[in-house]
Amino acid sequence: MLKYLLEKEFKQIIRDSFIPKLIFIVPIVQLLVLPFAANFEVKNINLAVVDHDRTQHTRRLTEKIISSGYFNLTSEYSSYREALSSIEANVSDIVLEFPLNFTRRLMTDGKSSVLIATNTVNGTVGGLGSSYLSSILSEENINTAVRVVNYFNPHFSYKNYMVPGIIVFLLTIVAGFVSALNIVREKEIGTIEQINVTPVPKGIFLLGKLIPFWTIGFILLTISMVVAWLVYGLFPVGSLGIIYLFAGVYLVIFTGFGLTISAVSSTQQQAILTAFFFLIIFALLSGLFTPISSMPEWAQKFTLFNPVRYFVEVMRMVYLKGSGWADLWPSFVILLLFAAVFNGLALLCYKKSS
Amino acid sequence: MRMLCGLSVPTSGEAHVAGYDVYNETEKIKKHIGYMSQKFSLYDDLKVWENVRLFGGIYGLPKQQIIDRTDKLLKILNLEDQRNALVGSLPLGWKQKLSFSIAILHDPKIVFLDEPTGGVDPVTRRRFWELIYDAARKGITVFVTTHYMDEAEYCDRVSIMVDGRIEALDTPENLKLAFKTDNMGDVFYALARKAKRGD
Structure with missing residues (x-):
């Protein structure tokens, strides 16, 4: 049964005029523009x-x-x-x-x-x-008190710091938005009714939605990393396997997030606005643009409930420091929990009858 | 109809479809029914054969059976040339015939058609009813809602609802006798006059 649903989703995605463009253009443009805009180096x-x-x-x-x-x-x-x-x-x-x-x-x-x-x-x-x-x-011996040595990012390059984070942001946006639009679109067209009247179990139907977005996410991740390497000469110091492993779980989280929103919304506008609301909060509280340590304490506590935060940290650690499994496994466990919660919610919110 | 198909949860009353309860056994009901909604609801961006394959797969038909039934279905509908056309590009009448054929692809016990002939010309409507008769001959119960009283004449049993209640349930002949008229339109008007609700 799943096989037929997957066949349908992939055919629809390929025939869609928008999604394939999104997968290629978004990462390239964002990776070329954002690191410059989000540059905290001060000049002039x-x-x-x-x-x-x-x-x-x-x-x-x-x-x-x-x-x-x-x-x-x-x-x-x-x-x-x-x-x-x-x-x-x-x-x-x-x-x-x-x-x-x-x-x-x-x-x-x-x-x-x-x-x-x-x-x-x-x-x-x-x-x-x-x-x-x-x-x-x-350097001229004037009021010399502290000498600062910078490890890992010796040139204070914000690009090195931003690019891994922006890759996370890209995966979040694409997985979150594209999946948020999906089920609700079938609701608008009316095809969901034809599915709901069949004996297809909810879990299988959602899995049929999740796997295609998961695949898209991996393609996007690969393109982004290639762009980061070609344009910024940035290649992870740590293992690629770890990045893909974390990305696999992370994509499940945000696909679940999008599908939940899609299941509770009745129009595409509603789904987009809801997804936008949450994604902005997730992005701002992720430590992507501003360091978490300089947020007020209550905001720091909020970031603990933000999956983006963990993956941004992991990507920076793997990209810049080459951190391995020993340092990263706690984040992995937390991300697994998020994946379970968001997809559980999707399963709970998607109803075959009203 | 949506309650019978398990799409809406009933608030009160009692009903069984294909032997299963509409409150607790909706997923079992769904295995044994077909449904064609008022709003066309096959996938416009899939080809004709892909839609047939998808729903065949969802109902768990074996691979070879899906292939055989697709060929047979396209032949009956005279759609063999359109096999690779996107469903979205077909005229409405063809879409409805395809939609009905897919609804009975898995040989359900009963098929629900929600105003299936809205918006098509009389010739296409006539053809559509031929398909319904074919299905009925194969032993599938066909449950149709309609606003056209001439269509009601085609049915074996007619129920007329007024203000959400069943006011009449019998064969067209018996109903016409009871209301002393020769067409279903008059039966409908006689009953509908009692309606208190505005809509």
Whole structure:
């Protein structure tokens, strides 16, 4: 019985004008565009310099800062107050003030200090700007306190960090949306009635829906990983087998999620809006765009009930660190639970009679 | 009709279909019935033979039987040339005949037809009734709802419902005698006049 249902679903998918395009175009476009849009590197920070010392050394330091590529020198001011008003006028983001005797103190004591004032209206620009600035200055022995060493992503490349997460996001969207639209579409056309009046068991019918989307998900995953490799030179440090194993469970979760929504909706619009509502929350609370550790505590607790969170973590760990089964099995167990819950829900919500 | 087919859950009353209870044994009922909905409901994006194969498979017919019955069905319907056409491209009358043939593909005890001849011309309607007679001759009970009283004349037993209740249930001949008329239309009008509900 399942064989005939699968045959039907695959034929319908292949004849559909939309789904095959979706499988190829979406991953390529998203992987090409999103890592740039979701780039948290900050460049072109406007820097105002107040130099009271006016020595060759301070001039050289200023040049070094500008040549780092992160800063634009807006202007040099003669007083801190003037520089501050340039921040108020939104001309500059950061003020760097060299005090009088800065160079002499550096020569005699071996260290010296500067003042950095930051406009933190845009916290990212302010925070990252001042830390870039202090790391450049610390190389010159100015107020050196902490030395940061970055493992795993030494160039702070957000692309390396974002791409594995975006692959997860792609699988979520495609598996979630495409399956959410499926049963409800049969409801709208009326074909579901012809199925409901046959003795086909609910589980078999849902399995007949799940397996095709699962297959689509694997194709999508493979295309995405190839794109990540060709465009960003990014290849998982860890095992491909682990990625596919996790993806297998993960796709079951979101197909179950979509089928549940499809079973409770009566129109495609309703299904899309419901799926959209949940997927946005899942995406924002996944740690994909913003680190979970900087969320408020209640929001951090919410992320524990979010399957996206676990797979994003797993993908980053496998891609960047090469983590193996020993580190990942707890996430696997949790994902299995999610798969059971969502598909149980789908089974419960899909009714053959009303 | 939807309650009898197990598509809706009844709120009260008692009914058995093919010997099974409509409350607890709907899945057993479904094995022994065929159903053709008012709204055309085969898959438009599957070919004619693929639709036959799908429903044959769902009802658990063996592979060879599906192939044989598909050939036979297409021959009876004169659809052999359209075997590989998408169902969506067929005219409505053909779709309905195909839909009916698929509903009785698995030799059910009873087949339910929900206003099967809506929206087609009289010639096609006549042909459709020939298919119904063929099925009845094979021993399949055919349960039809209709708004056309001339179609009611074709039936062996007619029930007329008013305000959701069965007001008459007999052969067309007996009903016409009881209402002292020579056509089913008058029987219907006499009963329908008593209706209190607006719709």
